[in-house]
Ligand code: ADP
């Protein structure tokens with residue numbers, strides 16, 4: 001029998017996600033809409049028809065949605081659900097919400113664990129769009145989420161920080177956290193929204209993100225990219241790569257006829273300096289870089305070949321529980337605006 005453990009590093013969202021024994025799979029409770037979205041996108045973009053003109057063309061890098069979403073490994077159904085329930089891994093809140101949901105068949109989506117291979121990741125979950133509900137939401141939910149959008153950066157920037165987890169810089173200045181808090185006096189009540197866990201991570205909750213506004217949002221990204229032990233040039237590398245990835249994603253999304261409601265961008269970077277040294281500070285733009293290029297290494301250890309090397313930073317879209325493909329209807333303005341605004345903000349953080 002396979003053993004699963006609770007996903008430790010979630011920046012936001014519901015509890016209940018699991019990691020398999022090897023650490024390479026992220027298994028999340030899902031709905032039919034998310035399963036359909038992953039299935040259809042993969043069918044379409046992996047089909048030979050779709051790819052026939054595009055072979056050997058490097059210009060097409062990043063033009064597929066599958067370049068920007070976790071690899072889809074499959075679905076798990078009832079059997080495992082019971083097994084998981086027995087262990088009470090699913091929180092009550094989640095079970096309740098799921099059983100109220102008509103779509104719920106107690107299915108789990110099996111995805112690539114984006115954090116696999118990271119030793120000490122910092123993570124942020126950024127929800128895209130100013131419209132946060134689709135036509136299936138109840139009137140009550142529409143009103144509630146519209147109000148949240150209007151009163152947060154969702155409304156004016158089309159993106160909002162949902163949650164953030166950073167490595168706490170222990171054993172430096174004693175009052176490091178106070179230093180952080182005092183550096184951003186314009187983010188009100190910062191202390192109230194953060195907790196330091198046993199794992200030495202600082203978690204910023206969703207109310208922190210809701211409290212940010214158009215003038216404090218840049219401080220958030222300063223905290224995200226710079227509250228760590230990396231050198232300025234390593235930090236700049238992550239910032240520049242994030243900017244490049246956002247540009248590529250933007251161009252990709254312009255060609256996709258999809259509607260993503262309440263989807264997120266997940267940004268991750270490595271804090272572990274040994275891993276930065278191991279890769280000689282080389283951080284590939286695409287997260288499957290090392291996987292594709294493993295022909296090059298002369299290692300005769302087969303296990304090594306199967307093993308995926310995590311990059312030093314990555315950007316991925318996640319959460320397609322309210323997403324669909326809309327042939328003939330053009331691009332998704334709602335999320336593209338968010339990507340564009342974030343891209344412009346990150347650009348201001350690049351030092352020449
Ligand atoms: P929901 O919001 O419905 O609970 P999400 O898909 O948004 O589900 O996931 C919740 C959190 O789990 C995210 O904020 C992120 O930190 C983490 N996460 C999501 N997908 C992955 C993945 N493929 N690999 C690693 N972590 C993930």
Ligand code: MN
Nearest residue numbers: 012013264319
């Ligand atoms: Mn989510």
